[in-house]
Every structure is written in structure tokens, then in C-alpha cells.
Amino acid sequence: MLIPLVVANLKMTIRNRQALFWALAFPLIFVAIFGLFDMDKPPTTTIHIVDYAQDDLSRGLVQNLSQIQTFKVAEKWDETQARKKLKNGDIRYLLVIPKGLANTMADGSPAGLSFVFDERSPTASTVIGMIDRFLGQMNLELAKAPTLLELQPQGILSRKMGYFDFLLPGLVGMGVMTYSIIGLASAIALYREQKILKRILATPLRVRNFFAAQILSYLVISLAQAAIIMAAGMTFFGAKVYGNYLYLVLLVLLGNVIFLNLGFIVGSIAKNVNAANGLGNAVSMPMMFLSGVFFPKEGLPRILAIIVQYLPLSPMLDAIRGVALESKSLLDYPTELGILAAWIVVTSVIAVRVFRFG
Amino acid sequence: MKGNQPPDDVIKVEGLVKRFGTLAAVDGISFSVRRGEVFGILGPNGAGKTTALECIEGLQKPTAGQIQVLGMDLQRDAEQVKARIGVQLQASAYFEYLTLREILRLFGRFYPHHVPPDELLSKVSLSEKANTTVGKLSGGQRQRFTIAATLVNDPDVVFLDEPTTGLDPQARRSLWDFIQEIHREGRTVVLTTHYMEEAEFLCQRVAIMDRGKIVALDTPTNLVRALPTPYQVKVVAGGDASKDGLEALDCVKGVGFGEDGAFYLRSADAARTLPALLTWANQSQVRLEHLEVQPATLEDVFLELTGHALRE
Structure with a gap:
């Protein structure tokens, strides 16, 4: 039945x-x-650059930054205008390189780079972390310090989800x-x-x-x-x-x-x-x-x-x-x-x- | 009556009550259905016919009362009873995405013993529709199909709930033929209807139900004969025929004036009323343009018993 x-x-x-x-x-x-x-293609992050230094060091910095895969750099920005755009949400990240970067460095005192970002951006912390790491590496390279410890990432989760x-x-x-x-x-x-x-x-x-x-x-x-x-x-x-x-x-x-x-x-x-x-x-x-x-x-x-x-x-x-x-x-x-x-x-x-x- | 039932009663109902809340849809009815008869339950909508039928079919649980079908107690042996009865529900449909043959085969599987679908379909002249779905049938064909479906287990008793309601006269006539054929095959048929002519034509015995009670139960002829006025005399008279004169005639219990311009005389004995009518017409110089004697109908029985018409 x-x-x-x-x-x-x-x-x-x-x-x-x-x-x-x-x-x-x-x-x-x-x-x-x-x-x-x-939905998974990592979004490319555009970093807008205001370069007051315009010296070899700053140019090298920007050059290196643009070689990071997920970053695109937009150069030659005017700071006032860039800040306004950031406030409107048109751009998200702004890196300001101060005047006389190479000179300050030569003095041995740390040079402050301002990084302005949109707090609402969900990826902000990741991007800041990446910039920070990038600058750290630059520091070491500039100081010509030997690499003592090297991170070798090994993905345990070999599967891409x-x-x-x-x-x-x-x-x-x-x-x-x-x-x-x-x-x-x-x-x-x-x-x-x-x-x-x-x-x-x-x-x-x-x-x-x-x-x-x-x-x-x-x-x-x-x-x-x-x-x-x-x-x-x-x-x-x-x-x-x-x-x-x-x-x-x-x-x-x-x-x-x-x-x-x-x-x-x-x-x-x-x-x-x-x-x-x-x-x-x-x-x-x-x-x-x-x-x-x-x-x-x-x-x-x-x-x-x-x-x-x-x-x-x-x-x-x-x-x-x-x-x-x-x-x-x-x-x-x-x-x-x-x-x-x-x-x-x-x-x-x-x-x-x-x-x-x- | 108790303990003195003839052995060939296929259905015995005693003191059946079905209450919904405070409303007693069936209010203490008792009757028996004899083997091989067509038994009709006649009554207006809401009289409790369907509820009574569904209690006997095991579809509703009675509030009180005893029901025996084919010698078995319905409460105790419901499954065995269901295996030997065929049920047609009022205005029920079947699966819309199965063909007629598939439906009959499926329902056949529910029974220990079943008839081949094609045999059933040919019995109700639907052989050529075997591969169509119910939705593509006409109203009459659909009713015929539901009757075929009640026969799927070769039942001893067939229950038909208002089998011809909503059909045109021709389709109704043809369905009556099928019901008579089922009856000729030796099956007992219990049907409900609110058409008197259907009950008169098909049923050996009729129970008249009103407001949950059986008000009369007998053969249609006996029911009509038991009326105080079993005849109706229709008179169309020219000139100034008066109601008073007609009312005074022998055996006339009442006179109605129809919308068709005719007088309707309710007579206790037409054989005595007619000569009196002719004599009266002769004496009062009334010309009788039309004269007709009819037996009273179950409609009149119903009116007499309940004080209201069958369909209102």
C-alpha cells in the first residue's frame, strides 16, 4: 500500500x-x-598619495608601495582636495609624505607619514596593518639591518573557501x-x-x-x-x-x-x-x-x-x-x-x- | 424492533447522534437498510443527511448510538467494514495530476481485493478517457468517474452522497441508469438526495430527514398513500368559478390557486372528488377547460410532515 x-x-x-x-x-x-x-576577487585598494617631499626616497617609497598586489597608488594629489574627497566618501585612503623626507631621515629622527582613512571602511584595519608592515620592512631595508627572523607563512587550510x-x-x-x-x-x-x-x-x-x-x-x-x-x-x-x-x-x-x-x-x-x-x-x-x-x-x-x-x-x-x-x-x-x-x-x-x- | 431484525439487514443504525458543539446535526435516528435495496435519505440541505452518511461510512465519530454494517460493529471493525463498502463523497475531487486509470489503480491498492481499472472505466463508459486527468472531464463524466471509483473494491454496499447534484437533466438521467445497474449487480445502495423525483425513481425505500431527525420511512408509494390527501386535482375553469364551490366538493381538504391560473384541489379520494366536480360544474354552468388528476409527490409528503417545503 x-x-x-x-x-x-x-x-x-x-x-x-x-x-x-x-x-x-x-x-x-x-x-x-x-x-x-x-564575490571573492580581492578588491584593489587605491591609496592616494600627497607627496610634499618629492625626493628620491619618497619616490622609491611610492614605487615600492605600488608593487604590492592589492594596492593601486594615485599620485600627485593636492592635500586639501584629497581630504575633502575622503570626507565625502569618494576616496578611502590618503598617505601624506612630509616635506624633506630624505633630510629628516638623514638626521636620524623618525619621519612621520600621515595616513588618513575613512573609519567606516570595513577593510581599514587590514589596510593600515599592511601599510604598517610595509613601512617596517622599508625601515629595516633603509637601516640595512640583516634579516634575523623571517616569517614563512604556511597555510594549514590549504582549501580555498x-x-x-x-x-x-x-x-x-x-x-x-x-x-x-x-x-x-x-x-x-x-x-x-x-x-x-x-x-x-x-x-x-x-x-x-x-x-x-x-x-x-x-x-x-x-x-x-x-x-x-x-x-x-x-x-x-x-x-x-x-x-x-x-x-x-x-x-x-x-x-x-x-x-x-x-x-x-x-x-x-x-x-x-x-x-x-x-x-x-x-x-x-x-x-x-x-x-x-x-x-x-x-x-x-x-x-x-x-x-x-x-x-x-x-x-x-x-x-x-x-x-x-x-x-x-x-x-x-x-x-x-x-x-x-x-x-x-x-x-x-x-x-x-x-x-x-x- | 430490537432483537427482531431480519437477518438480511446490511446496515443497522440505532440512536445515532452527532453533535457539533451544541448543534445536533443528527439527532437520534434509527433505521435499517435491507440487502440489495436502494435506500434513499431525502431531505433539504442541512437536514443532517451527509453527517449521518459519513457516520455510517466511518468518516465521522458519532456522539452516541450504535452502527452495524454488514454484521460488523463499525467502531470495532472499521477497517474490515471499509474494505467492503464503496464511498462517494459529495463534491469531492481526485488527484489532479494522475490519469483516471492511475487513480483507480492507486485506490485499488488500498484494498485487499480490487477490480481492474479498465473494467471499471468501461462500466461507466469512460474507457476512452483512461489516460486523461479528472480536470478534463465534464461534470457528468466526473460524477460517473467518482461512481466508478466507489466500485474499485467490488463493494457490497455503495454510498452515494447527492450523486446528481449540479448535473443537467440529461446527465442526471444517465447517472440514474448507472446507479440502477449497480443495484442490478446485487449491491445495496444508500444515497442521499434533495430531489424527490430521484428518490421516487431510484429508491425502494426512503427515509425523510428534517433537522437531524427521520420524520418518515417507507416505500415512496406508501409514503404518498399515507397522506391525508394523496391526490391532487388540477382544474382550469372558465367563467366565474369560485374557490368556495370547489372547497365544498366531496373529499376535498383544501384548494390552492396557482400562478398558472389553475385551482389545485387536495383530495383524500380522487374517485369521489371527480364525479362531484363534474356534477358541480354542470349545475353551476362552469366550463372545465382542463382537468388533471395526479398522485401527490414526496414533496407533498415532506410539506405535510414538516410544515415547510423541501427547498426553500
Whole structure:
């Protein structure tokens, strides 16, 4: 009794264009949009230079500075004008080289270079650090000091993780969540409205078999969804997934059980299909934006972040990202799995309580 | 009646009550349905027909009362009962993305024993629609399909909830044929309707329901015969025929004046009213332009029993 119902459900899904759109096209559009943007190319920072010294030393300094990869230098600026532009936010960094640089140096007293920057610039501290390091090196070179200690950076995390790599698991979670909540909720509401549920109740089919068939077919769909979204991101936009695929499958299934329960609940509470749609959106939208689909949720205000980490999508995404991007094991996520398990229990109990056939 | 039921009762309902909050949709009804009959539940919208039917089908839990179907207790053996009954719900649809054949096959799988889809479709003349979806059927075809779907498990008892509501007269006629065929196959049919002519045409026995109660239960003929005025005499008279004269005729219990300009005489015995009418017409020099005797209908029975019309 179970398998024919699952097969019938899958058939209906494939024939239902609108359902397919929400299941696949919607997340794939996001994949394509974000995949086409190169969010990871390090932005080149332009340093504007006001050179009062105009001597060999200052010219050498600027020359060396422009050879740093991420820097571009814009020379021959007038200080007043440059400061005004900086205040307006048109430029971000301004290096002022004082008059008589070479002479001051020759005296042996330190020469002060003013570095004016826009405090709102998110990369300011990095840039200041780089300039500082650059000047330190220049100092050593000018003092002709021998290199005693040399930093040899060795990247332990040899894998390059870009924004798109971070985003892709988020889109998988989003796709699975929205389809399961909204899709199942409106299907249940429609079946009730059209008395299909009641008609099924009039047969000897056991209620739990009906439930099981719905959940089973949606789990199959969600895995296909996850696989297609992942594959699209990896094939067309070069996203990297390093972890164990079996863990990913388990996490998708685990999270999706919660979303399906939510779908049952929403579909049972809603008066009709439209209401189910609206309510389904109301449930999934906040999770989509808060649970870190697009941005790390650490950026949220603290209280919000604390609440959000207990929403079902958050632990699911955290664990999926850990597995996919850092090759972690499921055992590294006991808290996340605990939260998911708690959600499964709670939503199952509520779903069985509120579900109604007529 | 208790303990004295004939053995061939397929449905026994005793003291069935279904309350929604304070409203008693079904207010203590008892009746039996005999094997192989077409049993009708006739009543206006809101009389409690559907609720009563759904209680017997195991779709709603009664507030009180006993229900036996095919000798089994509905509460205890719901699953076995459901395996042997066929249910058509009022205005229900089927999966919109499955073909007729796929739906029948799927529903067949829910039963231990089932009939091949193509056999069912040919029975209701929908063979050529086997690969289309329900959405592409006309109203009449759709109703025929829902009837085919009730037969998917070759049931002993078939429940039809207002099977012809919303159909045009022609489609209704053709559906009646299918229902009669189901009956000829030896199945018991229980149907609800608010069309008297449907109950009169199809049903061996009719229970008349109003406000949650059964107000009468008998064969259509007996129900009409039991009326104080089982006949209606329609008279169109020329000249100055007066109501008073007609009311005084033998066995006439009342006279109505129709919008069609005719008098309607409710008569306890047409065989005595007619000669009196002819004599009266002769004596008072009234020309009878039209004269018609009809038996009263279930509509009149309903009016008599409840004091209000079936459809208002």
C-alpha cells in the first residue's frame, strides 16, 4: 500500500509544473545569480598619495608601495582636495609624505607619514596593518639591518573557501525547506479542500501509511533537489564540496523531516490553499533570511543570533557547512543534532495532533 | 424492533447522534437498510443527511448510538467494514495530476481485493478517457468517474452522497441508469438526495430527514398513500368559478390557486372528488377547460410532515 502511494506522489510532483518550479527553479536561480557574481576577487585598494617631499626616497617609497598586489597608488594629489574627497566618501585612503623626507631621515629622527582613512571602511584595519608592515620592512631595508627572523607563512587550510562555497549549502537548505514547508502545506490544504483526504479515509488505508507515504516521497524529492542544486553549483560555478556525501544526505533528510512536519502543521491549520501558501511563506521566510542562508548569522544582533541558532534551519546549515567545507564528521555537531532531534520530536507530536482529514 | 431484525439487514443504525458543539446535526435516528435495496435519505440541505452518511461510512465519530454494517460493529471493525463498502463523497475531487486509470489503480491498492481499472472505466463508459486527468472531464463524466471509483473494491454496499447534484437533466438521467445497474449487480445502495423525483425513481425505500431527525420511512408509494390527501386535482375553469364551490366538493381538504391560473384541489379520494366536480360544474354552468388528476409527490409528503417545503 505504501510504495504505490509514494510512486503516485512522485509522479504527481513531476507533472506539477508549479511544484517543480518551487522545488528546483527557485533555488537554481539563486545559484546562477550568485554564481555569476565573483564575490571573492580581492578588491584593489587605491591609496592616494600627497607627496610634499618629492625626493628620491619618497619616490622609491611610492614605487615600492605600488608593487604590492592589492594596492593601486594615485599620485600627485593636492592635500586639501584629497581630504575633502575622503570626507565625502569618494576616496578611502590618503598617505601624506612630509616635506624633506630624505633630510629628516638623514638626521636620524623618525619621519612621520600621515595616513588618513575613512573609519567606516570595513577593510581599514587590514589596510593600515599592511601599510604598517610595509613601512617596517622599508625601515629595516633603509637601516640595512640583516634579516634575523623571517616569517614563512604556511597555510594549514590549504582549501580555498569562497563566498559561493559558503552560499551553496545555504541554498540547498533553503530549497529543501521552502519546498517542503510550502509545497506540503498547500498540498495538504488542497487535498482537504477537495475532500481527497476524506476519500482516502474512506478506504482501509491506515492513516499512518498515508503519512509515511507523504513523508517518504517528499524525502526522495528533497534529496533529488539537494543533489541537483549542489551539482549545478559545482559544475557550472566551480563550488567546492569536500566532505562526506553520506553525512550530507543524512543532514538533508534530518532537517527535512522537521520541514515536512511544519508543512503538515501549516496545511492543517490553514483554512484553504491560499492561506497555507501565505502561512508557509511566513514560516520559511524568516528562517531563510536569519538562519544564515546568505550571510553568516554571527553578524546578527546578539539576542537575535541566540534565538536564531535554535531555529531548525540554523543547526542544519551549520552542520552541512561543516561537513561540506571543512570535512567534519557528524560527531562534531552534537548540539546541532540535538536541536534537530528536539525539533523532530516536537513537530511530530504537534503535526499528529492538529492534522485533520475533513 | 430490537432483537427482531431480519437477518438480511446490511446496515443497522440505532440512536445515532452527532453533535457539533451544541448543534445536533443528527439527532437520534434509527433505521435499517435491507440487502440489495436502494435506500434513499431525502431531505433539504442541512437536514443532517451527509453527517449521518459519513457516520455510517466511518468518516465521522458519532456522539452516541450504535452502527452495524454488514454484521460488523463499525467502531470495532472499521477497517474490515471499509474494505467492503464503496464511498462517494459529495463534491469531492481526485488527484489532479494522475490519469483516471492511475487513480483507480492507486485506490485499488488500498484494498485487499480490487477490480481492474479498465473494467471499471468501461462500466461507466469512460474507457476512452483512461489516460486523461479528472480536470478534463465534464461534470457528468466526473460524477460517473467518482461512481466508478466507489466500485474499485467490488463493494457490497455503495454510498452515494447527492450523486446528481449540479448535473443537467440529461446527465442526471444517465447517472440514474448507472446507479440502477449497480443495484442490478446485487449491491445495496444508500444515497442521499434533495430531489424527490430521484428518490421516487431510484429508491425502494426512503427515509425523510428534517433537522437531524427521520420524520418518515417507507416505500415512496406508501409514503404518498399515507397522506391525508394523496391526490391532487388540477382544474382550469372558465367563467366565474369560485374557490368556495370547489372547497365544498366531496373529499376535498383544501384548494390552492396557482400562478398558472389553475385551482389545485387536495383530495383524500380522487374517485369521489371527480364525479362531484363534474356534477358541480354542470349545475353551476362552469366550463372545465382542463382537468388533471395526479398522485401527490414526496414533496407533498415532506410539506405535510414538516410544515415547510423541501427547498426553500
